[in-house]
Amino acid sequence: MIDGKTKVYGLLGRPVAHSLSPAMHNAAFRELGINAVYVAFPVTDLAQAVAGLRGLDIQGASVTIPFKEEIIPLLDELDPRAARMGAVNTVARRDERLVGYNTDWRGALKALEEKTAIAGKRFLILGAGGAARAMVFAILEKGGQAAVSDLDTAKALSLSREFWVEVVSPGHLEEYTASVLINATPVGMAPDADAIPMEPHLLGRFSLVMDIVYRPLETRLLREAKARGCQTIDGLQMLIYQGAAQFELWTGRPAPLETMTRAAYEALIGKVQTSRFKTQS
Secondary structure, eight states, X not given: OOOTTOEEEEEEESSOTTOSHHHHHHHHHHHHTOOEEEEEEEOSOHHHHHHHHHHTTOOEEEEOTTOTXXXXXXXXXXXXXXXXXXXXXXXXXXXXXXXXXOOHHHHHHHHHHTTOOOTTOEEEEEOOSHHHHHHHHHHHHTTOEEEEEOSOHHHHHHHHHHHTOEEOOGGGGXXXXXXXEEEOSOTTOTTSTTOOSSOGGGGGGOSEEEEOOOSSSSOHXXXXXXXXXXXXXXXXXXXXXXXXXXXXXXXSSOOOHXXXXXXXXXXXXXXXXXXXXXXXX
């Protein structure tokens, strides 16, 4: 029941209509009996949107494409990890201050560690935006090696200088040897679901391929990787884990991970077997 005491949380991005975050967070609020609601806000002017967070006493927000870097100067304070990454995906109200955090790296780390060790392994990351920054941070934190590749060379070089990682030209991806490939771009997202960020014949070189895109759940990249014998990680795993970390930052309570997982899958693909949701917290 929404009433005058209901706390409001939201998603800032463009586009946001496809997002599963409202389903996940609202299910978590219901499960724990928290009088709160989470709404997706399609943002046309980020500065005005952040002013709206302040003026409407909104308690917290998720931040997605294309605003994870752009939002930083509009906030009052940054968590040290978010400052190091140069990307924010979570905003929390602390008294009258808006504080920026990053939970993407925690979501990425948990999804990766379910399939592979990180220390000593080489990772090739496609993209140099906010999600890629979180990936690089997570991998380096755990003792892995990372290289990035992006069509925007200036953006890739900027990330490289900040983290001291290698830049691989998009035209020379076959020359970089890595165990794991991560797509940290929106390439392959519906409605352009037939797009792929790397030529399929190059995928057999990797033992594991991860895609942050979750709509569709199995992207063309993941299908092509599976056909070549690679293990795969879909984007929904990272989304769920980073969302659980957001929930805990906002509420100070353990996230009901199984409930959030069920809500995300049901919102994306409809009813499925309950046994699928036995997820370790």
